Amino acid sequence: MSNLTLIVCLLVVMAMAYQLGMVRSRKVATINPVQRMHSRPQHYGMMVALWAVLPAFFILVIWNLLAPDVIAALVQQSLPPEIQSQDAQAVAVTLRRIANLAANFGIVAEAADWELAAAAYMQQLQHSSGLMLTALMAAIAAAGLTFSYFKIAPQRRARHQVERVVKAVLVICSTIAILTTIGIVLSMVTETLKFFSFIKPTDFFFGTTWNPRFSTTGATDQGSFGLLPLLSGTMMIAVIALLVAIPLGLMVAIYLAEYAPAKLRNTVKPVIEVLAGIPTIVYGFFALVTVGPFLSDLGQTLGLTIRATSALTAGVVMGIMIIPFISSLSDDIITQVPKALRDGSLGLGATKSETIRKVVLPAALPGIVGAVLLAASRAIGETMIVVLAAGNAPALTANPFEAVSTVTVTIVNQLTGDNDFASPQSLVAFALGLTLFVITLLLNIIALVIVRKYREQYE
Amino acid sequence: MSNDKLQTATVTSADINDIKLQESLAATAAQPVKITARDVKVFYGDNQAIHGIDLDVYQNEVVAFIGPSGCGKSTFLRCLNRMNDTIDICRVTGEIKLDDRNIYDPTLDVVQLRAQVGMVFQKPNPFPKSIYENIAYGPKLHGLAEKKSDLDDIVESSLRRAGLWNEVKDRLNQPGTGLSGGQQQRLCIARTIAVSPEVILMDEPCSALDPIATSIIEELIDELKQNFTIVIVTHNMQQAARVSDRTAFFHLGNLIEIGATNELFTNPKQKRTEDYITGRYG
Incomplete structure (x- = not known):
């Protein structure tokens, strides 16, 4: 299943879990007339929904970060030994050709038999990776849902848990904004340092002539x-x-x-x-x-x-x-x-x-x-x-x-x-x-x- | 309309008492009248805040305005130097005379008027400038000093008269906002004195101050009486009793009673005055 489908499924699960949690908390409240529920039904619903969805979502993210590398490593191992013994850059080019074949994009020049075989192997790996991910996410979502569903009790502080998640989401969002700024600055700094390996900083900052000859004009x-x-x-x-x-x-x-x-x-x-x-x-x-x-x-x-x-x-x-x-x-x-x-x-x-x-x-x-x-x-x-x-x-x-x-x-x-x-x-x-x-x-x-x-x- | 008439009627009946009192007082004080207000009404948009007030202020006396919040005492005070002009929706009718000159006369220059009738506000509001510049501001505007040395003299004498000179003489170039609340208020009084007004209006000058700063200001008012006519609005009835020669009690935009301070507090003529000063309401 594609990632998009998986996310849509997660949202559906979330909605269902929310309803389930609400209904369950109301029921628990009627069973325990003596002890007042700590939180309102919405909070219990949200707690169940978050338990069902968040762990599965993390699995989705981590899997997507790691799976391509793992698949590439496996494909590389399956390649003929003489290809594997080439230098790193050549291997990388080969792997890219195989990945393009596997994605049905096509490649330059005729594909060798071993390339086609590797591409087929890669397709198969990707397919099973998708299946494994789906199964894993389903299991974790079900586990989270069940776990939190039966945890609903009057003394359970669902409201505080939801509050903590809200805070975490806000912190993550602001971190992304700050990291982006830092990333931009860092990338500029590295490129600038590269530039200063060609031109002395003093020539740049204090030079009074601006005449960058483009190499295309034939200037030496x-x-x-x-x-x-x-x-x-x-x-x-x-x-x-x-x-x-x-x-x-x-x-x-x-x-x-x-x-x-x-x-x-x-x-x-x-x-x-x-x-x-x-x-x-x-x-x-x-x-x-x-x-x-x-x-x-x-x-x-x-x-x-x-x-x-x-x-x-x-x-x-x-x-x-x-x-x-x-x-x-x-x-x-x-x-x-x-x-x-x-x-x-x-x-x-x-x-x-x-x-x-x-x-x-x-x-x-x-x-x-x-x-x-x-x-x-x-x-x-x-x-x-x-x-x-x-x-x-x-x-x-x-x-x-x-x-x-x-x-x-x-x-x-x-x-x-x-x-x-x-x-x-x-x-x-x-x-x-x-x-x-x-x-x-x-x-x-x-x-x-x-x-x-x-x-x-x-x- | 009939309601309006009724109110005018009550005010007039109260005034009969006042006139008698004022006559007796004028005889003892033997001072000329400085400010005359006749049938002053103030409107904020469609709301009438003041319902026709008649009142006289004599030269070199301290008149206190007391009354519950929203009774119009500050509004009336602000009519006396036309500070209400700064509020767009405010409209003033009636007649207010300063030395027999109607201050709402269109030919009168409001700038001149405010130089003659200075004002001290509820919250100390020194300009974010140095202490020296705070005092020199008014004299510079009105060209009261030709030379720098004249200006220095005005600054020194104003600060002395406000009892602040000894505290600030070594730091005239420091910001006025750095002084304590009581010092700031005395700075504002000095600033007002510096343009040599004839009348000083004080709008609850001590409401933002602690008791010690308040007592200093009260002593100051007592001294200033020698040279200025002072009208003070206060929430604090003890303060009115301490500093003023005469006290006026305002209620719901009407002047209920005015009389010699000790008489008004010991023997009020009006039931409402008595209720207020004995703490029944307000």
């Missing part, structure tokens, strides 16, 4: 992998974005929090938050088609040379994108400033705007800084807008009207196309990714620390 040397032009492009665009977003976002936040009537605030705030929900690729072509040419024309009338795809274009559009991050968070923070402080200031004869400037904003400042840092880390990690609108020219320049490139864009460039994943040209993407990750992580940590410190102030 590896090219130069200087991070600085990319980092400066990233920072320039992020700074432009913040220059656009901070004043606008903050004004919006102040208006919404202090001046707007509640009705307007409740309508406008979600509308502004829609800005954060627009796919960034849409912003990208908005920048490319509308904002870029507009800025370029504007530059002409002012006598400036502004390229249509430039740091400025990408920065302005990205600034629009992150407005809601700043406005929404700052609005929440400004609203949290206690009314007592406002009253204190107004009571001394300050006007509303004086109160906001001199009391409310300073009090909310740490939180606002936190909001800005979160927006900044968003801006630094943003890709699609920059891919389309920044011009993709990895040059070290201080002129925002020129085309630049960023870390994220370069990662896209290095990983798209026909690549050899063992070459520094591809591996550099991981080094860049890790650098970016560390920068945004630091910004996030700083932001969180600031926001938390701010919270303590009023609690």
Whole structure:
């Protein structure tokens, strides 16, 4: 039976066990009128259901983890001795051919007789493995069900057992989330270390030229992998974005929090938050088609040379994108400033705007800084807008009207196309990714620390 | 409508007593009237919180407002410097005069009014700034000090008058929020004094303080009386008896009785006042 069928069967068993447990607990309750049942019937039902299903499910998981290896080992032993004596890689290739045969995928070239025999053996092993698993699971499920079914008694603390299982499930889920993060970081670190075996870290972190020659172009040397032009492009665009977003976002936040009537605030705030929900690729072509040419024309009338795809274009559009991050968070923070402080200031004869400037904003400042840092880390990690609108020219320049490139864009460039994943040209993407990750992580940590410190102030 | 009239009628009948009392008091105090309130009504949306109050406050006296929770004493207090303006749904009718000038006159600048009528709140609310900046805030706003040395003088004298100078003179640059509750409240009083108001409104200034801090504030109120007119709302009847010259008893948005403090507590004219001060309700 396939795993899916087995899981469906388990669910059916679970439902039945639940009913059985409920019915049984009610019966036990009527038999023992003196002693009150510890838990409610649902808990006994759930306890029986969990006993019936969980052990069997673990068997299913473990079996699926171990069985392929065991089968492969058995098949390998059955192979002719001259094949077995080959080196490990050749054996692995052979086993893969056999597995493909057994799965009826077919293989390259004619299958040898011994290969067909091994494939048949493998099929047979897989079949019996499935049967054994089904039998084992059925037995364990039945045992668990019976065991817990007859354990139902007034003093049995089913409620606590169910509670423990709930807690365990939650712990497992959060562990998965954390392990995934750690896994991503580890994989990036290993690939980055591989990259640093080609290129010296100092050349990477302090190099001022970015020119990774692709091996497909026939170049013999590896090219130069200087991070600085990319980092400066990233920072320039992020700074432009913040220059656009901070004043606008903050004004919006102040208006919404202090001046707007509640009705307007409740309508406008979600509308502004829609800005954060627009796919960034849409912003990208908005920048490319509308904002870029507009800025370029504007530059002409002012006598400036502004390229249509430039740091400025990408920065302005990205600034629009992150407005809601700043406005929404700052609005929440400004609203949290206690009314007592406002009253204190107004009571001394300050006007509303004086109160906001001199009391409310300073009090909310740490939180606002936190909001800005979160927006900044968003801006630094943003890709699609920059891919389309920044011009993709990895040059070290201080002129925002020129085309630049960023870390994220370069990662896209290095990983798209026909690549050899063992070459520094591809591996550099991981080094860049890790650098970016560390920068945004630091910004996030700083932001969180600031926001938390701010919270303590009023609690 | 008829109900409304009835209430007005009861208030007027109570007022007849008051006027007599006030006359006798005015004669003894011989102080000019500082604040005059006539037929003040306050509405929160459709809810009427105050049903027409007439009341006079004399210069350099301490008037205490007492009454059970929700009786409108804080609401009325907040009318006196138009702090109720900050609440959108709040509407005030009637007439309140400060030195013969109607404070609800549209031509009157509310900023000026609040500089003249300062307020101390229930919970100490120092700004999250340094002690010095807390005091200097108001004078800076109103341009009371030209030079830094003038400002320093204002800060020092305000803190001295609030009895806080000796405790904080060595740490003026530390945050005001780091002081103890009682010190914070005196800081707020000093902050209010710093803009040299004529009237100080205090909204249960001691309700968040311990008994020792409370007694310090009460002594302070006694001293401040020399220079300021003080209106204090309090839940604590002993406090009203200790600090005030006259006491007003509020109930359900009406002013039930106002009179010299010792007289009101020993010999209340109204049954409801007597019930309240003897602890029958509230």
